[in-house]
Amino acid sequence: MTNRIVIFAAFLLFSVSKTIGSTVNQKLYIVADSITTVDRKKLPYISYNYSKVFTAQNPVITLSKGDSLRLWIINTDSITHSFAIRKLMTSGMSIPSNDSVLVTLRLNQAGVYIYHDPKDFPNFVYMGLGGMLVVRNHQHASFYWNLKEHQASFNHVISNKGTVDWSMYNPKYFTINGNSYPHILQDENARIRGKIGDTLIINISNTGRSIHPLHFHGFHATTLYSSSKGNSIGRIKDTYAIYPMETLVLQIVPDKLGEYPIHDHNLVAVTGKGIYPNGMLTSIIITP
Structure with missing residues (x-):
């Protein structure tokens, strides 16, 4: 070597x-x-x-x-x-x-x-x-989401040194940190846990080929960092679109108890091979 x-x-x-x-x-x-x-x-x-x-x-x-x-x-x-x-x-x-x-x-x-x-x-x-x-x-408590998606035929073609046509890309499998729902819920980096008043930081990268609009139920998040949209710092929203090869850092300070879903707003991405909810779906759990 x-x-x-x-x-x-x-x-x-x-x-x-x-x-x-x-x-x-x-x-x-x-x-x-x-x-x-x-x-x-x-x-x-x-x-x-x-x-x-x-x-x-x-x-x-x-x-x-x-x-x-x-x-x-x-x-x-x-x-x-x-x-x-x-x-x-x-x-x-x-x-x-x-x-x-x-x-x-x-x-x-x-x-x-x-x-x-x-x-x-x-x-x-x-x-x-x-x-x-x-x-x-x-x-602060930090969480990490690496977003990917796959079209099975593309994996096999690329693995065999073939050529794929990205204009025909139609993914059927969607993951956070390599997992789809329900396995995402076992990942401490992906499932957010905290208490009322905590500052919770979510670090996100999109290493897939699709745009992923992530939607938060229960809370709005504040943009702390964007690799491509510097003018978005400080914006407060409940849905964030992250493009391929982009990154985001978001902050949530929860003000109420409960468990709330977080998912891709492109609903096909919440499925796996067309079956709901086997895709990009996790949650935030807030305790006293």
């Missing part, structure tokens, strides 16, 4: 911090395997993992503003991949099979960034290689 080091400076002049942060060391393994849909079908899939053991979730890498990141990416797949972080790296680095690269970053702006494989875009991101890097400037 050949190890290569690539260093990127993520200094942003308007947000330079005088505080020296910590250095966070992480490794991501590119692992190819398959996922099981809600109707028990197997789909070829590739994801980033903290070990060589496959899971579909893609790790959430969390840092505090001012921290430095040393990130090794190891490619265990049989084909070449690339690696990039949107808005933090100007180009992707090629990683041949059984090779690795080291990326070093200093993070001086809070927000959510998508790490992904830009090779043959959007094919490998669609196949699963897209996750979240979260830079925090707070200590």
Whole structure:
């Protein structure tokens, strides 16, 4: 295996911090395997993992503003991949099979960034290689949603090195953190829990190919960060449309008790292979 080091400076002049942060060391393994849909079908899939053991979730890498990141990416797949972080790296680095690269970053702006494989875009991101890097400037309770969707035939064609026509894309499976309802409800990152008066932060990335308008029952959320709509900061709404390869940070301060659904307002995305409610559906639970 050949190890290569690539260093990127993520200094942003308007947000330079005088505080020296910590250095966070992480490794991501590119692992190819398959996922099981809600109707028990197997789909070829590739994801980033903290070990060589496959899971579909893609790790959430969390840092505090001012921290430095040393990130090794190891490619265990049989084909070449690339690696990039949107808005933090100007180009992707090629990683041949059984090779690795080291990326070093200093993070001086809070927000959510998508790490992904830009090779043959959007094919490998669609196949699963897209996750979240979260830079925090707070200590509030935080939740993480990585949105994806799939059309089964596309997974098989791309896995076999074929060509797909994205204008014909018609996904039938919809996930948050690799899970569809009801399995989403077992994910502590996806199902929001808090108490009246708590500040709850929701970090969202869309690494799928569809627009996902997320609708909150019971509460309105405030926009803290948007990767593409800076003028939306501070807006308070109950529905947020997030486009492919975009990220959002939302804040909710609950003022009443109960459990309230949160779902994609595009109702087909709340289904799985046309069966309701096997898609993007979770909830927020508020206790005294």
